[in-house]
Amino acid sequence: MAVATAVYPPLDQRPIKNTIVLFDVDETLTPARRHATPEMLQLLSELRHKVAIGYVGGSDFSKQQEQLGSSDVNVTSLFDFCFAENGLTAYRLGEPLKGNSFIEWIGEEKYKELVKFILHYIADIDLPFKRGTFVEFRNGMINVSPVGRNATNAERAAFEAYDKQHNIRTTFVSALREKFPDFGLTYSIGGMISFDVFPTGWDKTYCLRHVEAEKAREGGVEYTTVHFFGDKAYEGGNDWEIYSDDRTIGHKVDGPEDTIKQLKELFF
Numbered sequence: 001m002a003v004a005t006a007v008y009p010p011l012d013q014r015p016i017k018n019t020i021v022l023f024d025v026d027e028t029l030t031p032a033r034r035h036a037t038p039e040m041l042q043l044l045s046e047l048r049h050k051v052a053i054g055y056v057g058g059s060d061f062s063k064q065q066e067q068l069g070s071s072d073v074n075v076t077s078l079f080d081f082c083f084a085e086n087g088l089t090a091y092r093l094g095e096p097l098k099g100n101s102f103i104e105w106i107g108e109e110k111y112k113e114l115v116k117f118i119l120h121y122i123a124d125i126d127l128p129f130k131r132g133t134f135v136e137f138r139n140g141m142i143n144v145s146p147v148g149r150n151a152t153n154a155e156r157a158a159f160e161a162y163d164k165q166h167n168i169r170t171t172f173v174s175a176l177r178e179k180f181p182d183f184g185l186t187y188s189i190g191g192m193i194s195f196d197v198f199p200t201g202w203d204k205t206y207c208l209r210h211v212e213a214e215k216a217r218e219g220g221v222e223y224t225t226v227h228f229f230g231d232k233a234y235e236g237g238n239d240w241e242i243y244s245d246d247r248t249i250g251h252k253v254d255g256p257e258d259t260i261k262q263l264k265e266l267f268f
């Protein structure tokens with residue numbers, strides 16, 4: 001609770017004023033899908049007396065509340081900026097910022113065209129078996145599974161093996177690229193049974209637009225130095241785009257202990 005009730009200087013009165021430090025969550029601030037240590041939370045609180053701090057996580061807000069907050073501490077009280085779903089859901093000093101969603105961005109007409117094509121394509125693929133839930137609609141993306149998300153673990157493994165031989169997903173993605181070249185979509189094959197479809201650029205760099213918008217606020221700060229700490233800072237990793245972006249100074253970490261070590265070297 002000491003952390004949550006601490007009083008921080010306003011953003012434009014932090015000692016290192018034009019600097020913001022952003023953090024990935026899993027394996028950077030916390031062990032994967034687990035809670036942050038008291039030591040980490042204490043260090044973040046001390047850092048917040050010097051600079052602005054924020055996190056940028058790929059999963060939704062409830063996950064970060066669980067990992068960084070607790071039943072009596074709202075995660076939005078621990079950071080100046082909270083960027084869930086890469087910033088599609090965002091908070092500044094505890095207040096929500098304007099969000100965004102896949103459907104808002106693509107529009108109902110284009111979305112219908114896309115889903116119509118996907119469902120026809122799935123209907124026509126010959127697989128050894130199919131289950132249900134072929135398109136899962138999420139806030140920032142859609143997830144497409146040729147075999148269906150209702151597949152059991154054994155069925156998932158069987159599909160993955162079949163896919164390795166027959167390139168079901170890569171062929172599907174090529175067909176989508178060819179059909180919708182001007183939709184501005186990125187396709188990412190991950191896991192065993194599906195691939196994600198999301199707007200190009202909606203990786204972790206998405207949150208930088210919120211940071212850049214700060215200078216336009218009354219008494220706002222222009223953040224000329226943006227540090228980013230993340231563990232998946234390699235090509236294909238989900239921290240890569242923001243880590244390698246020209247607007248940030250990237251720091252690659254090897255777990256939360258390493259984040260603490262590097263922060264102490266840089267700021268204390």
Ligand SMILES: [Mg+2]
Pocket residue numbers: 024025026027028230231232
């Ligand atoms: Mg990570």
